[in-house]
Amino acid sequence: MSRNSLSRREWLKQASLLGATAPLVFASYPAFGQSLVQEPDRLLPRDPTPGLPARLFSFDPSLYRFTADEDLFLDEVEQACFLYFWEQANAKTGQIEDRGSADGGTPRNASSVAATGFGLTALCVAARRGWEEDAAVRDRVRATLSFALKNIQHQHGFLYHFISGETGQRILNSEVSPIDTCLFLCGALTCRAYFDDKEIKDLATEFYERIEWPWILHGGQTFSMGWIPEQGFLKSRWDTYSEMMMMYLLGFTSRTHTLAPAVWNEWQRPRFEFDQVPYIGAHAPLFAHQYSHAWFNFRGLHDKFADYFANSIVATKIHKMWCLELAGRFPDYSEDLWGISASDSEHGYAVWGGPPAMGRIDGSIVPCASGGSLVFMPKECIRVLQNIREKFGKRTWKKYGFVDAFNPLTGWASSDVLGIDAGITLLMAENARTGFVWEQFSKNPEVAKALELAGFSANTKS
16 A cells, blocks of 8 residues: 555554564552642633533533542652653653653654654643753753754654654654644643743744645645655545644644634534434544643634534543443443553554444553543543552553553553653643643633634633
């Protein structure tokens, strides 16, 4: 099959050669203390989400507030995830490994610009909570952004998906990727907003203003999924609902290479139905309902098409229901154990999930499926994470937190952590606890303007 005909998710599956496995070694629990900055009561205002289907919900599940013990548990999860980003980054360039051994170890020099974007945001959380010295964190942010501008190969401001963390050069014949570039940009803009540091602000702004958003349209109404030097633009496009909303929004407010806001109307929002409940769905893993929400706070907002925060609540609940329906085939799935998203599997990297079912479902559990959904169904998702930690212990919890995936039925467990999976767990845990990432990212003036240009307005309070 031609690389030019592959979808992004097919490419992700083929790119699983990054996952050179290591022997599974059981490690003791890391010893974590409380954060130096504990703020369980420092929360953004939360109004009930209107329009949730009564068939699924008798109340808004996103309004749940964590207990003190639950908050401390999530603090441990976040710190473990952060440790991955701190230790699995190139010490000179700041570029973060796409994946690494869950027990730690030497970086493999295969960085993902998406993982680095999550890592930049994690640095803001770490600085706020006192997990590392502020000066060291700022130095890391500066090094990361400076290297990205000066050394990472790019085309018209868009970065290659996988790079050498040492040189910044393209590896694995990967594509110039708008979505992965945008994940990096979201991290850069979070740093620009959080740190009162002129150099960081200037570097992040320069990175943003270098991106030529109209170029990736390639004459169409929606973005191409990428470009490779051997064949040019990929035929697949970001033309249907998925994790891509943040790309278009940030393109609308570029000061230098503005994307026409009319593009917001050009991508499809397919209507799915499960148990007679309609919602906007995607033939994609659960992360399609998570990634843009990690930075953009869509709570309480709607455009002319949908309330996307409410939609993600519904999609998460339906995903859980679907997993429970599979319990007849896979008896490990239960109220306390569910969740499938793109992850490692016994047979390599798997792009799986549902409904409808995609991939060879085998009873595996992917912790970031519930971790990345903490803002939508906090009580039900933390229940899953605590159950994994308590029931499966050292098999699933290592130095950097949860392993990427495991199968309770076969005894298999991944030996690795993936940067994007640790990242979505950390960011959504922090947002569910305090709203901190949303709060900081929204300080960028482009964010509110982008939402306005896309036609968002506040929901009417009932």
